[in-house]
Every structure is written in structure tokens, then in C-alpha cells.
Amino acid sequence: MGIRTSIALILLVAFAFVAAENEESVIEQLVVETLVMPDTCTITSTMGDTLQIHYTGRLMDGKVIDTSLSREPLVVELGKRSVITGLEQALVGVCEGQKIKAMIPAHLAYGKRGYPPTIPGDSSLEFEVEVISLSQQTPWQKLVNDVLPLVCLALVPTLLGLVGLYLYNKANAQPQGKKKSKDKKSKKK
Secondary structure (H helix, E strand, C coil): CCHHHHHHHHHHHHHHHHHHHHHCCCCCCCEEEEEECCCCCCCCCCCCCEEEEEEEEEECCCCEEEECCCCCCEEEECCCCCCCHHHHHHCCCCCCCCEEEEEECHHHCCCCCCECCCECCCCCEEEEEEEEEEECCCHHHHHHHHHHHHHHHHHHHHHHHHHHHHHHHHHHCCCHHHHHHHHHHHHHC
16 A cells, blocks of 8 residues: 555545534534514513423434424423423523524533433434413512512521520520529628
8 A cells, every 4th residue: 555545545534534523413502593483573582481382302313302292382481490401591582473493402401311211311402492472471470580589588597697696695694593593602602
């Protein structure tokens, strides 16, 4: 074998290796593509809103892993983590009637462990989603979801401090009966 043949063989192997790497189509970040946009889109979804969606989830090789098309639409309240992180992120900013295609990397889907036996570990997923309806978060829901947890977070240290103060005062307070006994003993001396 000559030098030219060896170089050609090395280049061929390197090209085949690069091509094989590209074929795996590893997704590193969330990619959202709009397939159908409604004529009017006055309200877009934000965290806290409730969506009804139909979806079809696939592995990157095209194998369907789940679909809601034969069932009632799935109700998703954004921010409640009722679906995988990548799908929830893809649903922020959509309109009622919009159809999207979301390519979700493994770390925003089921991660290294997957969801055996349907979804292998480190699998990127592709979801086609149609937004059937969009209900915006009411002021009361906003209060409950945003303000109440902060108030509770502030109350816990306050209550712990009050309990600690009570216990401290109780430990340092001497009963009246024992205090008089000590006073009488010191007067006798």
C-alpha cells in the first residue's frame, strides 16, 4: 500500500467518523419551531396560565412514545411541573390555536435515567403540540402562587424565633417558691 492510499484511507475513516457523529443528532438546547400560527394572537401564555393541549411525543428516531390524540386534551398549568421541563419551557409564549414542534434535549426531558422501558437514558425527544385553549392566571391565582409562598417563607423564621424566645424566657425564669427559699438561707447566714 502506498502513501497516497494510506492517506486516502485515513481521510475516509475520519470522514465516516464525523458523518456518524452528525447522524446521531444530539440536541444540546431546546429548539421550538412554529408549525401553525393562528390569524390573531392577542394573548400569549405566561407562567401560571393553564393550557389544554394535544401532543405527540417521539424519540428522535421517530418512534412514538406517547400521544393525547385519542384522549381528552392534557391540562397543563405552567410552572407546576406537571410535564417535563423542556415541554413546559416550550409552552411559554404560545397562543391558543398555535401548533409547535419542540426538540427537547435529554437534560430537559428524562435525563440520564430515561423512563424505562419506553424512553432510554440520555434521549432527546420531539413533541408536536397543538394548544387547544389558553386560560390566563387570575389575580387570586397569582396571589396564591406568587405571594403566599413568600409570606409563608417569612413566617417560618418568625415563628421559630418566637418559640426560641419563649423557651429562653422559661428556662431563665425561676419558680417563686425556690427563690424565696434561697433568700431565707442567705438571710440566716
